[in-house]
Amino acid sequence: MERSAQENQIVDLLAKVSKKDRASIQPEQDLVADLGLDSPKTLQLLAELEDTFQIEIDEGDEGRISKVRDLFAYIAAKKK
Amino acid sequence: MPTHPYPFDPRTATLLDALKGAAQLSASRGITIYDRRGQNADRRSYVELLALAGRGARRFAAAGVKPRDRILVCLNTSWELLEIWFGAVLCGAHPVLVAPPAALGGAASHAKKIEGLVELLNPHQFICDEAMRNELIEFGAPAAHAVCMTTQEFLAAPSSDTFSPPLVKTSDLAFLQLTSGSTGRQRAVQIRHSNVIHNALAMAEFSRVVPFSDADAVVSWLPLNHDMGLVGCLLYSVVQGINLFLMRPETFLARPKLWLQTISANRATMSAAPNFAYQLCIERVDPKDLAGLDLSSWRVALTGAEMVHPETCRLLCEKWAEQKFHPTQLLPSYGMAEATLAVTADRKCVGVRTSPMPAGADAGLGMNEVVCLGRPVLDTQVKISSMSEPGQFLAEGALGEVYVKGPGVFAGYYNDDAATAETLYKGEWLRTGDVGFLKEGELFITGRTKDVIIVHGHNLMPHELEWLAEDVSGGGGSERCGAFSVSHGGDGEQAVLVIEAGTSDAAQLEVYDKEIRTRVARALGLPLADLMFVKRGQIPKTTSGKVQRRELRQRYLDGTLDRLK
Numbered sequence: 001m002e003r004s005a006q007e008n009q010i011v012d013l014l015a016k017v018s019k020k021d022r023a024s025i026q027p028e029q030d031l032v033a034d035l036g037l038d039s040p041k042t043l044q045l046l047a048e049l050e051d052t053f054q055i056e057i058d059e060g061d062e063g064r065i066s067k068v069r070d071l072f073a074y075i076a077a078k079k080k
Numbered sequence: 081m082p083t084h085p086y087p088f089d090p091r092t093a094t095l096l097d098a099l100k101g102a103a104q105l106s107a108s109r110g111i112t113i114y115d116r117r118g119q120n121a122d123r124r125s126y127v128e129l130l131a132l133a134g135r136g137a138r139r140f141a142a143a144g145v146k147p148r149d150r151i152l153v154c155l156n157t158s159w160e161l162l163e164i165w166f167g168a169v170l171c172g173a174h175p176v177l178v179a180p181p182a183a184l185g186g187a188a189s190h191a192k193k194i195e196g197l198v199e200l201l202n203p204h205q206f207i208c209d210e211a212m213r214n215e216l217i218e219f220g221a222p223a224a225h226a227v228c229m230t231t232q233e234f235l236a237a238p239s240s241d242t243f244s245p246p247l248v249k250t251s252d253l254a255f256l257q258l259t260s261g262s263t264g265r266q267r268a269v270q271i272r273h274s275n276v277i278h279n280a281l282a283m284a285e286f287s288r289v290v291p292f293s294d295a296d297a298v299v300s301w302l303p304l305n306h307d308m309g310l311v312g313c314l315l316y317s318v319v320q321g322i323n324l325f326l327m328r329p330e331t332f333l334a335r336p337k338l339w340l341q342t343i344s345a346n347r348a349t350m351s352a353a354p355n356f357a358y359q360l361c362i363e364r365v366d367p368k369d370l371a372g373l374d375l376s377s378w379r380v381a382l383t384g385a386e387m388v389h390p391e392t393c394r395l396l397c398e399k400w401a402e403q404k405f406h407p408t409q410l411l412p413s414y415g416m417a418e419a420t421l422a423v424t425a426d427r428k429c430v431g432v433r434t435s436p437m438p439a440g441a442d443a444g445l446g447m448n449e450v451v452c453l454g455r456p457v458l459d460t461q462v463k464i465s466s467m468s469e470p471g472q473f474l475a476e477g478a479l480g481e482v483y484v485k486g487p488g489v490f491a492g493y494y495n496d497d498a499a500t501a502e503t504l505y506k507g508e509w510l511r512t513g514d515v516g517f518l519k520e521g522e523l524f525i526t527g528r529t530k531d532v533i534i535v536h537g538h539n540l541m542p543h544e545l546e547w548l549a550e551d552v553s554g555g556g557g558s559e560r561c562g563a564f565s566v567s568h569g570g571d572g573e574q575a576v577l578v579i580e581a582g583t584s585d586a587a588q589l590e591v592y593d594k595e596i597r598t599r600v601a602r603a604l605g606l607p608l609a610d611l612m613f614v615k616r617g618q619i620p621k622t623t624s625g626k627v628q629r630r631e632l633r634q635r636y637l638d639g640t641l642d643r644l645k
């Protein structure tokens with residue numbers, strides 16, 4: 001499936017924070033189990049997302065984001 | 081005439097005396113709390129803090145809270161948290177702080193953890209925010225939900241007009257500190273008022289603080305549910321009556337530069353962190369963000385709560401040289417919740433000193449030199465006990481288990497006499513579970529007897545990982561598993577899980593692999609450094625069938641395990 005420009009930007013940030021190959025990042029992957037995001041990396045990612053998309057991620061929301069696709073959906077909803 | 085600077089007698093003081101002392105002698109000083117983005121400083125004086133604590137206590141009194149009741153609290157660093165925590169203490173009740181969920185997708189397992197804590201502690205109330213209360217319903221935590229009160233409800237609750245603080249003695253318990261027990265379940269460390277006052281005095285001695293003055297100030301982003309954040313930063317600052325600047329842990333983790341900027345802007349003299357935090361700064365703070373910062377005021381850069389890595393210390397001093405951070409400012413220390421906090425600290429101020437890892441020491445953490453953690457703090461003794469004969473103290477230089485005796489040693493675990501007896505040798509020597517040696521009276525830690533895995537300053541027991549893995553495979557899958565930690569350089573430790581599988585089918589193992597990693601991630605917020613499947617019989621066990629984790633780790637490091645996947 002074709003990714004939106006926004007999703008591509010998210011994948012760029014995921015690759016940067018997780019230090020994984022960009023091409024290996026897939027929507028069904030789990031952010032912690034597959035991409036190795038521990039809590040410092042998770043918070044780094046959230047900060048990068050806030051800065052890149054000029055959004056504010058509400059407290060507690062991260063508890064419901066598990067997979068790469070959840071993140072796509074969350075940011076898409078925030079940008080609306 | 082007292083020979084100390086405190087307006088109370090340190091031998092009989094309680095936290096209420098300390099709060100009153102700060103309000104009296106440091107009325108112009110106080111605590112500043114930043115928002116989640118490290119901005120919008122909300123500053124209140126110690127006079128206001130004392131008033132807030134009284135307000136919290138009157139609300140608890142109206143709600144029927146009695147001395148020795150437990151109040152479980154899960155809130156971010158905020159004024160609400162301070163009102164609730166100190167209010168409970170003023171009532172003679174025992175506040176217990178628990179960490180908010182840190183993991184992505186971790187809401188469900190956090191609710192389960194809270195439910196377990198409510199069963200363990202039987203608290204009068206569990207105070208959290210609205211979102212967390214909804215999660216208690218959604219993820220099935222009925223006992224926690226039954227005693228749950230949101231911060232908003234607490235702040236709107238009636239207040240007693242007739243409340244006066246109950247008579248509390250310095251030997252009474254002040255609060256409980258949560259820690260991971262050897263069985264993987266949470267344990268609550270009981271801390272007396274005397275323990276906290278002693279710890280603050282001990283830290284004052286080695287940090288050369290000037291109490292009730294503007295000469296010193298503390299910056300902290302450490303979680304208040306962690307002993308280093310609560311005792312080492314918050315309560316220390318209150319007892320000393322000095323300015324404190326509190327940031328939220330996630331503010332630092334998201335943007336580490338804010339820690340350094342806050343220290344520089346406020347001319348802070350003291351700030352503590354585990355090794356990983358310094359490493360994080362090395363890796364993630366852009367040199368351009370350091371420009372213009374002056375870290376010369378930071379006299380006491382404490383490093384502790386996990387293994388101190390010499391390499392991290394060296395890199396840091398190089399990287400911050402232009403910011404006038406001098407190597408003598410780094411102060412390695414050793415402590416733990418069961419000792420209230422501080423046990424030893426390096427106060428020679430000549431920079432980080434190391435010693436070669438002695439022969440026979442546990443090399444599993446991958447270090448070939450160990451950092452000097454200094455001498456025992458005020459009125460505290462440290463001895464090295466034989467591993468085979470507990471309580472048989474060894475001469476200088478010999479390796480063994482570290483024992484601690486002194487006014488900081490805790491009052492046992494809440495409702496767990498067996499664990500207390502196991503931890504307190506002859507009722508007075510704290511068995512730390514850490515292995516090390518003494519050289520000229522100074523402590524060096526080389527490893528540990530207990531199987532704990534320390535990630536980012538938080539202790540995790542291997543059982544917590546093993547249970548999650550054992551649940552996955554059902555009948556025909558894994559038989560046994562063992563978890564242990566391996567070193568990841570300055571990043572600290574990472575967890576490895578080895579599992580005996582009843583199948584060698586690659587597709588099936590792939591399914592297990594995915595499922596186990598996801599479970600561990602959800603529950604603990606922790607990626608595994610490695611997940612290895614081996615044939616049955618490969619994991620070493622005792623004759624009674626207990627997994628020998630240390631031997632397993634050795635075989636893993638030696639590469640003598642046959643990997644199925």
